[in-house]
Amino acid sequence: MRISIVFAFIITLVFACGGGSADGTKKGSLENGTQVDPLAAGKKAYKQFCVPCHGMDGKLGINGARDFAESDLNLEERIEVITNGRGMMTAFKSVLKPEQIKAAAEYTIHLGNQKED
Template identity: 45%
Template sequence: MKKILIFAALVGFVVACGGSEDTTDSSSTEAEKTTASAAEPAAPAPDGEKIYKQNCIACHGLYGDMGASGAFNLQTSELTVDERINVITNGRNTMAAWGSLLKEDQIKAVAEYTMTLKKD
């Protein structure tokens, strides 16, 4: 009876080790993937139009002139890209700050996209 218990304990031990080995395996594969993608020469630049459509049209509209919630018309905005980056990152009055939601290069991309909405 005792022998069976010891055997069971041994099997349990082996299974436990096997299990943890699996975890190590998958995490090292994960690390390899991360390294591989980081080594890729040109990471795709964030798509400003996509970011705009996902986050900004609720107030500014598809063409920048919807003006919901008092949103400024981006077709007539005179702000420079840098000034827009500042408004988008830090927010202004009812416009929310996106600095914690979007990465710096995403904010830059979406600010540049809003420049294309401009009509003169």
């Protein structure tokens, strides 16, 4: 009885010292592994409809399309531009569902926040 208590105490000590960071890393990768990509829907719509003018990284700028990294439009304003179009950009309200437009708008914000490689 007493031996097992001492043993348990030692085990606890070993885990408390050495196990800390290893445990943390494991948790992180588990979360990444099980999480669904919140940008997946927007990425899909973007790849399908937006790449020809905006490019994969949002910097292509065909027909005067703005680099998303330089855009200061917020989510609402982007949704508005994508829904109703502007200038040379076509409206997407008859092509995409409102939630796809929102997802695509979020994806353009994500692209704009990407660091240069």
